[in-house]
Amino acid sequence: CVMDFEKPLWQLFFIERYVGEDGVERSVAIQKGHHCMHDGFHSLRKVLHGAVLNKPAQDKQQQQSKSRGGAGRGRRASCCATLINAWRALKQLVLMSTDAVSFVKSQVYARPEDAKVCAWHTLRNMGVQDLKNFGKTEAGGGATINDMLLAALGGALRRYCAAASVAHSAAPLVPEEITACVWVARAALADVYKDFDELPMKWGNSTLGACYIKIPLLNEPSANGPVPAALADMKARTSAPELMIQALLATKLLSIFGTGPRMLMRPLWRVMCNKISVSTSNVPGPVFDMTWCGAPVDQMVFFVPPQGTISVFLTVITYAGKVTVGMGADATLLSPQALKQITSEFFEAELMRMMGS
Numbered sequence: 037c038v039m040d041f042e043k044p045l046w047q048l049f050f051i052e053r054y055v056g057e058d059g060v061e062r063s064v065a066i067q068k069g070h071h072c073m074h075d076g077f078h079s080l081r082k083v084l085h086g087a088v089l090n091k092p093a094q095d096k097q098q099q100q101s102k103s104r105g106g107a108g109r110g111r112r113a114s115c116c117a118t119l120i121n122a123w124r125a126l127k128q129l130v131l132m133s134t135d136a137v138s139f140v141k142s143q144v145y146a147r148p149e150d151a152k153v154c155a156w157h158t159l160r161n162m163g164v165q166d167l168k169n170f171g172k173t174e175a176g177g178g179a180t181i182n183d184m185l186l187a188a189l190g191g192a193l194r195r196y197c198a199a200a201s202v203a204h205s206a207a208p209l210v211p212e213e214i215t216a217c218v219w220v221a222r223a224a225l226a227d228v229y230k231d232f233d234e235l236p237m238k239w240g241n242s243t244l245g246a247c248y249i250k251i252p253l254l255n256e257p258s259a260n261g262p263v264p265a266a267l268a269d270m271k272a273r274t275s276a277p278e279l280m281i282q283a284l285l286a287t288k289l290l291s292i293f294g295t296g297p298r299m300l301m302r303p304l305w306r307v308m309c310n311k312i313s314v315s316t317s318n319v320p321g322p323v324f325d326m327t328w329c330g331a332p333v334d335q336m337v338f339f340v341p342p343q344g345t346i347s348v349f350l351t352v353i354t355y356a357g358k359v360t361v362g363m364g365a366d367a368t369l370l371s372p373q374a375l376k377q378i379t380s381e382f383f384e385a386e387l388m389r390m391m392g393s
Contacts, residue, residue, distance in 0.1 A: 245283025
């Protein structure tokens, strides 16, 4: 439902006796908040403020020192290289073409009050450590968890589009590739665990960044060597040195829409900010169990509703060694059954194929 702007822009729901996909009965706490208040990073900080982490202090400190890894990784570039990368990042943002209408991108602008659907799945056959270990092998090629998840997303959507093309004779053509926005937090991961007295909570999205990556959809990438083709291709895309500059530039450009006259900026927003097909966000949660408001936490998941013609939002959160994949979509484009198939069947199948399981 649409939030009432005459009231605080957050809500908390509590559901008892909920039965999950594993058949286990649990209680569920649902926190709903407007994105102007917080991104995934700050939302997790807020949740952890009411949590007790069940791990010794030295292990907590070890977790805080870990790097998130990901886009644009590599050695520090020279001033000349930085300028070139900044130009590439700006050119990509300004000249970005609009994705074609497809099975994962609607041609109808979704309004806040329109119906949305969601589904989620906790990976059963692998966890965070399995993915990390595979990335360190010869077949993993030094890939990060983000590389693997994005490659699996491409494979899962390819499977869905192939099946949907067969089932619907009048279906739209499957595009060669689609554009995905990968949201990144530019704040240190260690800050998630800091007490509000040490680091006061700052509402908003000031540390949020956005990178734009192409995902092959029609045909699977080809590559030579021991690393699976889709993973090698995705690793090359996420290693582009201009991505970290792009993460900063994208949010700065987006902020302009909030400073100009509404009559001018609103139509420009609809044209400029609906070019992509998929938005993705990966939130690394605690590696150990915790209790929240006195109750043990078994699973965590989050969703972002589709907006405009950005019809699919993929969310991933890791908690206590488990990986949970969530997906929200425009209800006119994807059914709950389709989302469940993508998250529960296709996504995990792609990861297992990638890892040779």
